[in-house]
Amino acid sequence: MRQERIVSIGPLPSHIVQALREFGEVVCLPDASRSEVLETLDERVILLIARGSVMVDREIMERAPRLRGISRTGVGYDTVDIAEATKRSIPVLYTPGAMTQAVAEHTLALMLAAVKRLFFWRERLLERDWDARYRETNIDLEGASVGIIGYGRIGRRVRGLLRPFGCRVLADDPYIDHSLYREDEVEFVDLETILRSSQILTLHVPLTEETRGMIHRGNLWDLPRGGVLINTARGAVVEDLDLLWQALEESHLSVVGLDVFPDEPPSWDHPLLRHPRAILTGHVAARTFLAQRRILETMLRDVVRLLSGESPPSENVVNPEVLGDH
Secondary structure (H helix, E strand, O other): OOOOEEEEEOOOOHHHHHHHHHHOEEEEEOOOOHHHHHHHOOOOEEEEEEOOOOOEOHHHHHHOOOOOEEEOOOOOOOOEOHHHHHHOOOOEEOOOOOOHHHHHHHHHHHHHHHHOOHHHHHHHHHOOOOOHHHHOOOOOOOOOEEEEEOOOHHHHHHHHHHHHHOOEEEEEOOOOOHHHHHHHOOEEOOHHHHHHHOOEEEEOOOOOOOOOOOEOOOOHHHOOOOEEEEEOOOHHHEOOHHHHHHHHHOOOEEEEEEOOOOOOOOOOOOHHHHOOOEEEOOOOOOOOHHHHHHHHHHHHHHHHHHHOOOOOOHHHEOOHHHHHHO
């Protein structure tokens, strides 16, 4: 039989490639289209590292009938058909803990930039409008009501970073045992309540069919007028950019802080990208030295275990129920 093959949709550092060569030929497709991925897959492929935006679905899995695992580098797994992978007993690995601190820090940075109006004040200074300081004020993070939707690793870390500010923190997450987090000083409420009660709302949920568009035209206006919305989770958790632009134009939201967009990259001519009260970064929250090192180290460790016939940690497997089949 020809040499087994590992295919990476997206680039890998040379030391990762070298380590993976123990298990077969490593093929990296840095800027691959779907058709290029399909052309590369065959019965030799035993592992797929899904770093790009190509959807790993039934068609792709069928092209690699000996596939033993799919690995995602990051916390999101919306580019993998989890149901199809589970049906085929293929573990889907990801690295949810590796980027927690970096994304939480980025969330706090967007939050502080929003409430302290950093970009607004820079513009006033460049316009030599020194007296604007007598006409305008900032927002206090101290004592503010902050709503965290999704109280997983990142949501909990954001809560930790907020402690020095004395915020009232609310959280909505129906999938966890709230009693485990009594010491966090968090009020667990439902989505309707968190929207009505939060001056600052930050999103930390995965993108699923349930969370897609969970912030929409039917509920965004439930937020108190002048609120702040931060999203470092997945762009499609919010219905669309038109909604956010409208909320800013009507001053229902005072500031929007986004690191993620429904379509990436976003449409460059969308007016939200030029709105003076939109603070935007290009999906870079986890692009720090420590986070990237931890992501790649976690990915490599778990992949080596999987290909060596061992089970990776269940918390790093999206569908751990299939591990018994490996």
